[in-house]
Amino acid sequence: xxxxxxxxxxxxxxxxxxxxxxxxxxxxxxxxxxxxxxxxxxxxxxxxxxxxxxxxxxxxxxxxxxxxxxxxxxxxxxxxxxxxxxxxxxxxxxxxxxxxxxxxxxxxxxxxxxxxxxxxxxxxxxxxxxxxxxxxxxxxxxxxxxxxxxxxxxxxxxxxxxxxxxxxxxxxxxxxxxxxxxxxxxxxxxxxxxxxxxxxxxxxxxxxxxxxxxxxxxxxxxxxxxxxxxxxxxxxxxxxxxxxxxxxxxxxxxxxxxxxxxxxxxxxxxxxxxxxxxxxxxxxxxxxxxxxxxxxxxxxxxxxxxxxxxxxxx
Numbered sequence: 001x002x003x004x005x006x007x008x009x010x011x012x013x014x015x016x017x018x019x020x021x022x023x024x025x026x027x028x029x030x031x032x033x034x035x036x037x038x039x040x041x042x043x044x045x046x047x048x049x050x051x052x053x054x055x056x057x058x059x060x061x062x063x064x065x066x067x068x069x070x071x072x073x074x075x076x077x078x079x080x081x082x083x084x085x086x087x088x089x090x091x092x093x094x095x096x097x098x099x100x101x102x103x104x105x106x107x108x109x110x111x112x113x114x115x116x117x118x119x120x121x122x123x124x125x126x127x128x129x130x131x132x133x134x135x136x137x138x139x140x141x142x143x144x145x146x147x148x149x150x151x152x153x154x155x156x157x158x159x160x161x162x163x164x165x166x167x168x169x170x171x172x173x174x175x176x177x178x179x180x181x182x183x184x185x186x187x188x189x190x191x192x193x194x195x196x197x198x199x200x201x202x203x204x205x206x207x208x209x210x211x212x213x214x215x216x217x218x219x220x221x222x223x224x225x226x227x228x229x230x231x232x233x234x235x236x237x238x239x240x241x242x243x244x245x246x247x248x249x250x251x252x253x254x255x256x257x258x259x260x261x262x263x264x265x266x267x268x269x270x271x272x273x274x275x276x277x278x279x280x281x282x283x284x285x286x287x288x289x290x291x292x293x294x295x296x297x298x299x300x301x302x303x304x305x306x307x308x309x310x311x312x313x314x
Contacts, residue, residue, distance in 0.1 A: 020071045021305075022184060023219030024052060024098040025086050032098060035081070036074035037219060042081045043074035053103040056274035060179035063224045067183065070222070087218050087305075089154045099150035100186060100219050103273040104175075106150060107265060108190060108208070110140040112280025114255045129201060139256055139264050142205070144190065144278060145214035151189075153307055157297060158212020158314035163193035165290045168311070169281035170235045170299040172228070172251050174258075175220045177274050180266045182258070184220030185229060187299050187307040188278045191215075211314045216276070217307045227258050228279070234300045235283050237291070245289060249282030 021037040027044075034049055035042045049055045049070065059066035081095055090096035111134040133140045151157055159166040173188040190213070197207035234248040265277060291297075291311045299307040 020067065020074065020222045021219040022052070022055075022070065022100070022222055023086070024100050024102065025081075025095050026098050027095050028093050032102075033095075035086075036070055036077075037083050038071070038074055040083050042083045042086050043077040044079040044081070045070065045073045045077055048073045048077075051102050052100070053273040056104075056175075056177040056183070057272070059177045059183055060181070063177065063181045063183045067222045067224070087153070097153045097218060099147070099152045100175075100216050101147040101150050101276060104147050104276050105271065106144040106147070106173075106188075106214055106216070106276040106278065108142050108144040108171075108278040109256070109261055109280045110142060112139065112256055112261075113249065113253045113282035134255075137260075139261055141261070141264055142208070144209065149211060149214065151212055151215040151309060153215075153217035153309070155215065155309055156212060156312040157189060157191055157215050157309040158210060159191070159291050159293065159311050160193040160196070160207075160210055161313050163195055163207075165195035165287075166191060166193045166311075167285050167289065168235075168237070168291060168297050170233050170249075170283055170307075171278045171281050172231060172233065172301075173216055174225070174277045174279060175274065176262070176265075176271070176277060178270075178272050180262050180271070180275075182225040182262075184222045185225065185304060186216055186218070186220050187233070187301060187304055189215035189297060189299055189307060189309060190278060190281065212312070214278075215307065215309050218305050221304050225258070228252075228254055229303070231301045231303055233283070236298045236300075238296045238298075239292060239294070244295075245285055247283045247285075251279070251282075253282050254279060 023035050027033050033046045035044050086095045169190050171188040173186045174182050175184040193207040196203050228251050230252050232250045237245040295311040
């Protein structure tokens, strides 16, 4: 059960040794909240921080200091929850995770991994065109989702109703403040109607930007980053309880540098409330694979956690 720690003496709690994780969650009484997870406890810091956008604005130019201050706020908070209760499938009258964004846009980076199966799996309509983009200095960045369209953990990832070949690809997501400093990392699941994408390159936006097409969570593992962390991301998809697809990829296969992506993301645009950057995928199911409604999708990496959703038609 979750608990309210109003009467807990902070001196009884040792200083946490884990990296803080910033999360958004819904309290059934108090509404949307922002919390910091330390070890097995999620501390409510809403009264001090306000919301994610406000914290990101305050972190500009001082990311590590802002992270340290946030961890201190968590240790001083008088309201806490068992993290295992919040980070779980929603139940009535219990707190539940929200998408870890409030006002931030989500942008994606295509063709970002050194892996031949990436293009083969998508069966692209114009391989030459995509090969040129993959090796160009300018990365293939594109708009993915507004914050209010992002699906939370344990939510429903979308299969377009006019698609017969939609797939889910896992990605490392990065959280940037308005100064375009990376302050945290999370997991993402990007849905793509690849049969629509391969009909014509101009249909790419319809294939990737729609309800349920972007999933983020469980929260932001905080840390000032100047380069990609080396992480192994695992994907498992089950249907009626049976494993039908699994694969893994390591972010060391990302072919671009983080400064290159950030430089182009910030050109001719201002992200006053921060922004989320999805860094591409090294896992693409084979051409014949297609998601079906009810498929359970699970993304895992040791340093961040688990992101679980179920596919449905939208």
